[in-house]
Amino acid sequence: MxxxxxxxxxxxxxxxxxxxxxxxxxxxxxxxxxxxxxxxxxxxxxxxxxxxxxxLTSQPQIQIVPPDEVARPLRLHDDGVIEAAIVQRPTQRILSVDQWQTILATMRSRQDVVIASPTVSGSALAVRGDASRSISILGMEPDDYFRIVRVPDYITVGDSSLGSDDILVGVDLANDLGATVGDKLNVTTAAGGSRILTIQGIFDLGSKGANERNTYVALRTAQSLLDLIGGVTTIDLTVTDVYAAETVAQDIQATLPIEADSWIKTNAQxxxxxxxxxxxxxxxxxxxxxxxxxxxxxxxxxxxxxxxxxxxxxxxxxxxxxxxxxxxxxxxxxxxxxxxxxxxxxxxxxxxxxxxxxxxxxxxxxxxxxxxxxxxxxxxxxxxxxxxxxxxxxxxxxxxxxxxxxxxx
Structure with a gap:
């Protein structure tokens, strides 16, 4: 050698x-x-x-939401004098994304967007017998949404299939209500919607707060409960480069009359x-x-x-x-x-x-x-x-x- x-x-x-x-x-x-x-x-x-x-498997990478409602000072028509210069921020109602079908089609046509799914979310009260809990309802189309947030991966009892009268609940909420798969919940909202839903599956997201409040239903069920027929409150996205999500969100917000929040912005800590x-x-x-x-x-x-x-x-x-x-x-x-x-x-x-x-x-x-x-x-x-x-x-x-x-x- x-x-x-x-x-x-x-x-x-x-x-x-x-x-x-x-x-x-x-x-x-x-x-x-x-x-x-x-x-x-x-x-x-x-x-x-x-x-x-x-x-990334518990939330969308980008979420499109309608812009906040802003109160403006009142002005007199003749001389432009401000009549009410001090205004308070109005309470934010549950609003649908304006022309969401067009925006959804635009998102799905972008090269840097992988999945786009419309969702409806709001607050409700779940009642079973004498027990009641405040919950957050999220209505979606399972085929698309479960590719963004992998709820089926966290199912511990039952399954993730959703019909119009089904609901998925967290393990802590199920324990608080003394419920299990197959039990009925009376779900009511401030908008006057009420529905008897059957627990189809119980999930564990690894967070007590999420397990106590988060629930998932079909898109049309949430629209009916929240009096938002034909509307959606958010459009959830995943992108090709997860670390470029903030750049993509800023580009979307600059070209459309909506707000876009990336997972990078919402997880600054x-x-x-x-x-x-x-x-x-x-x-x-x-x-x-x-x-x-x-x-x-x-x-x-x-x-x-x-x-x-x-x-x-x-x-x-x-x-x-x-x-x-x-x-x-x-x-x-x-x-x-x-x-x-x-x-x-x-x-x-x-x-x-x-x-x-x-x-x-x-x-x-x-x-x-x-x-x-x-x-x-x-x-x-x-x-x-x-x-x-x-x-x-x-x-x-x-x-x-x-x-x-x-x-x-």
Missing amino acids: KRWLTFAWIAALRFLAEGRMQTGFILSGIAIGVGVIVFMSAMLTSVQTNFTNRV FFTAISAQNLSSTLIRLFVGLSVAFGIAAVLVVSVLQRSKDIGILRAMGSSRGQILRIFLIQGGVLGFLGSLVGSVLGAAALLVWHRYARQANGSELFPLVIEPSLFLSSAALATLTGVVAGIVPALRAASLDPVEAIRG
């Missing part, structure tokens, strides 16, 4: 082999550093992916937390990378001092400064690469062990583990580059040694 290697490679590998103890220590340090980077990066990626999926996690992860990688770089540099500096006579002999035998420079740069790169391989294995093993034993109170996993192959490739490339960069100063020092003074040493 040696005949396929250049002189610089042969000398670099020999120097590493002869200093086994130093090489072993620095490889251990690099492996631990890379293992920490792999572990932290994969764990944070898993957490963020799980949170993002939770958010979530993105603040994600940004804080990304910053902390970046800082951890930076400081771990710096510690690895200084460790490699320290070992190579010691190697230059210990091998100054060897370097002098190599220079006296005709080795160029460039060859001496490459010897120590190769050593730094090899140390970084080998350390990254060992560190990646350690990080992956730690992830699997942690995921195996870190459990919720009910024994289920905390969240699905996401391990991307690109993480290991980027870690190996970063560690190798760090090793080469860390070897620049020792390499320059070695290449600048005077052969005679180095041999006299």
